Amino acid sequence: MQNVALLGFGTVGASVARILDERISDVNLTSILVRAGKEHVDPRATSNFDAILSDSALDTVVECMGGLSPAYEYIKAALIAKKNVVTSNKAVVSAHFEEFMTLAAEAGVNLKIEACVCGGIPWIAGIQKVRRIDEISAFWGIMNGTTNYIVYSMLKDGTDFAEVLSKAQELGYAERDPSSDIDGIDVRSKTMISASIAFDVICTNQIPMSGIRNLTKRDLAMFGSHDMTIKLFGRGVSNGSSYAVVVEPVAVPLSAIEAHVPTNFNVATVVGDTIGELKFYGQGAGGNPTANAVVQDIIDCADAPIEGQQNFSANLLYNPELFVSDYVFRTQADIPGGSFWEPGAQLVKNLSAEKARELLTSALTQDPTTFMAALEKRN
Amino acid sequence: MQNVALLGFGTVGASVARILDERISDVNLTSILVRAGKEHVDPRATSNFDAILSDSALDTVVECMGGLSPAYEYIKAALIAKKNVVTSNKAVVSAHFEEFMTLAAEAGVNLKIEACVCGGIPWIAGIQKVRRIDEISAFWGIMNGTTNYIVYSMLKDGTDFAEVLSKAQELGYAERDPSSDIDGIDVRSKTMISASIAFDVICTNQIPMSGIRNLTKRDLAMFGSHDMTIKLFGRGVSNGSSYAVVVEPVAVPLSAIEAHVPTNFNVATVVGDTIGELKFYGQGAGGNPTANAVVQDIIDCADAPIEGQQNFSANLLYNPELFVSDYVFRTQADIPGGSFWEPGAQLVKNLSAEKARELLTSALTQDPTTFMAALEKRN
Numbered sequence A, B: 001m002q003n004v005a006l007l008g009f010g011t012v013g014a015s016v017a018r019i020l021d022e023r024i025s026d027v028n029l030t031s032i033l034v035r036a037g038k039e040h041v042d043p044r045a046t047s048n049f050d051a052i053l054s055d056s057a058l059d060t061v062v063e064c065m066g067g068l069s070p071a072y073e074y075i076k077a078a079l080i081a082k083k084n085v086v087t088s089n090k091a092v093v094s095a096h097f098e099e100f101m102t103l104a105a106e107a108g109v110n111l112k113i114e115a116c117v118c119g120g121i122p123w124i125a126g127i128q129k130v131r132r133i134d135e136i137s138a139f140w141g142i143m144n145g146t147t148n149y150i151v152y153s154m155l156k157d158g159t160d161f162a163e164v165l166s167k168a169q170e171l172g173y174a175e176r177d178p179s180s181d182i183d184g185i186d187v188r189s190k191t192m193i194s195a196s197i198a199f200d201v202i203c204t205n206q207i208p209m210s211g212i213r214n215l216t217k218r219d220l221a222m223f224g225s226h227d228m229t230i231k232l233f234g235r236g237v238s239n240g241s242s243y244a245v246v247v248e249p250v251a252v253p254l255s256a257i258e259a260h261v262p263t264n265f266n267v268a269t270v271v272g273d274t275i276g277e278l279k280f281y282g283q284g285a286g287g288n289p290t291a292n293a294v295v296q297d298i299i300d301c302a303d304a305p306i307e308g309q310q311n312f313s314a315n316l317l318y319n320p321e322l323f324v325s326d327y328v329f330r331t332q333a334d335i336p337g338g339s340f341w342e343p344g345a346q347l348v349k350n351l352s353a354e355k356a357r358e359l360l361t362s363a364l365t366q367d368p369t370t371f372m373a374a375l376e377k378r379n
Helices: A011-023 A049-053 A071-080 A090-107 A123-131 A145-157 A161-170 A185-199 A217-224 A287-300 A353-366 B011-023 B049-053 B071-080 B090-107 B123-131 B145-157 B161-170 B185-199 B217-224 B287-300 B353-366
Strands: A002-007 A027-033 A060-063 A084-087 A136-142 A228-238 A242-253 A265-272 A276-283 A324-330 A339-342 A345-352 A371-375 B002-007 B027-033 B060-063 B084-087 B136-142 B228-238 B242-253 B265-272 B276-283 B324-330 B339-342 B345-352 B371-375
Touching: A002 A011, A002 A049, A011 A027, A011 A287, A027 A049, A027 A287, A049 A071, A060 A071, A060 A287, A071 A084, A071 A090, A084 A090, A084 A287, A090 A185, A123 A136, A123 A185, A123 A265, A123 A276, A136 A185, A145 A161, A145 A217, A145 A228, A145 A265, A185 A228, A185 A242, A217 A228, A217 A324, A242 A353, A276 A287, A324 A353, A345 A353, A353 A371, B002 B011, B002 B049, B011 B027, B011 B287, B027 B049, B027 B287, B049 B071, B060 B071, B060 B287, B071 B084, B071 B090, B084 B090, B084 B287, B090 B185, B123 B136, B123 B185, B123 B265, B123 B276, B136 B185, B145 B161, B145 B217, B145 B228, B145 B265, B185 B228, B185 B242, B217 B228, B217 B324, B242 B353, B276 B287, B324 B353, B345 B353, B353 B371
Parallel strands: A002 A027, A002 A060, A060 A084, A242 A371, B002 B027, B002 B060, B060 B084, B242 B371
Antiparallel strands: A136 A228, A136 A265, A228 A242, A265 A276, A276 B276, A324 A345, A324 A371, A339 A345, B136 B228, B136 B265, B228 B242, B265 B276, B324 B345, B324 B371, B339 B345
């Protein structure tokens, strides 16, 4: 029997508790950390973290609070106290992955993070399994359900960005402050974590990042006339000696699987040298799917940790020049090196992701409505 | 160190040997069973199975021979001798799954079958992981790369079935006798195995099965005019008290992910009650991807077998009436209950999969070119 304490009782935390209670007979949920005054939510609820941690029978701490603090302090304390840690908190993991993994290795406990990326999709475990045999040359994916829902709805209903966003906010699909989703910050955390797993590197570099805040329905129609649609991608590549990661809107051909991912679903792809291209598709958010990933990790904590599985020891240089694409800028600004693509849109070929950001930043000062997307290379 | 013997040195077997030799340091490939006279292929090659099995240091037997006999006898002997068995042979597993699992449980060894279904895709492991938490209500998938390649090429190049098939045979994508692929026999084995894993039942029933032998480019154009394309699916459903499985061509809407699976790729979907819809996409065949799945299973044999993981104990009735669809018949035959769909094609609504086969069999006696497809329900 594995004894588990849960930190946080929001949408994901409550689903974790329900799944453990109703379905998992060899896990015992002993306590739930809530804010002071909220102890009535469950007989096991407490607002005293120290009391939770001092329970010598406790095996595993499950953090579903989100945010950087006190999640960071609690995870660190739990690892030092030799408890397994399972977390769904991408922000704190992407910021402190190396420190957490070092502490987990020193303590001989598990640190499990499946729910941080792509919700219920077994993406982290999938990459780890591929890496038992293969080197990974690339990964990419639709890793944010909110932005996929926005683009999907804009296309389906012919509505514009702001209208869909406010509807998504009403439905609870998007935050009141949507910048984490629509500017790519959420995808950046997930991409950094994915790169760490895929390439065995600490990915703390300044990633080229842009989002879909300025995407209009006219933009979608323009790309549509080229048999393309827009998806916000997190991407990583490695050539064995260096690696790069980027977060950006990509114009994908309608023949691509990614073009047909509906509503708030996610799909993520990894390429290994013997397995080839492998895709994982599913619910990237939501209480039950995310909680499912958390509970899968809890179940796996019954096994001893795999020694040094993630030791970030790969000797890879970060080289942003590895990402070179053709970029479309829909803007009234003058784009150096740009050629006509469509009325109001210019094409620049063979730009590095970093250089594209420089052009975008400059264009935005002249035309704050500028939208930029990379053109997916067609096979 | 795990000591492994390999039975069979064809495309998959040779890839398994290469991957083990070059990449997996804690597995020792000690011997390779080949046909008498072929011992020169590798210093470890032998034609003597009994000598292989009598090696008391041997941990795992890997069967990549294909076919029913002697694969059946060798697997049985290996399990009785308390060796783990890993196999890529869907035919022998679908025919003898219960007996093999019983022998493995009695011997306390692993029986691993990932490579039997969808090549390199972690589909079997994926279903097993979902089942740790969820009940599975449905699965479906494109599980045969050859037929996907045929339909993909017909659409892409505007060629007809026979032409694409003979090109696929030239390229080695299709067998000289293509009936296992195009009549659904290969998919039937994979669907039966998937159902056994998903629903924990022995699936030995006579499955409703039909293939794409009679599919023409005019048929594809007809379905295309309804924004649909044709894919050969293996499918299973369960409502908690009964289950059904079927192999058939399905007319899927162009909005579906499945419609955009290219060349010889596979995609398979499982639906669980908390995880929702989960899809796995990748190379469904080929030496390296299939060998990758075999090697993943070999690596997992280092762990002790999970007791009773597949004990086929679910108390589910087989009820073919669970599958009810609308069916299109392109035929000159008279279809009882059929109404006009397109010139030369009739629609019959709300047919069970079994009843549809009865109508198809009867229609084929009048018009041997008859093609039948189920219409995918749109969301």
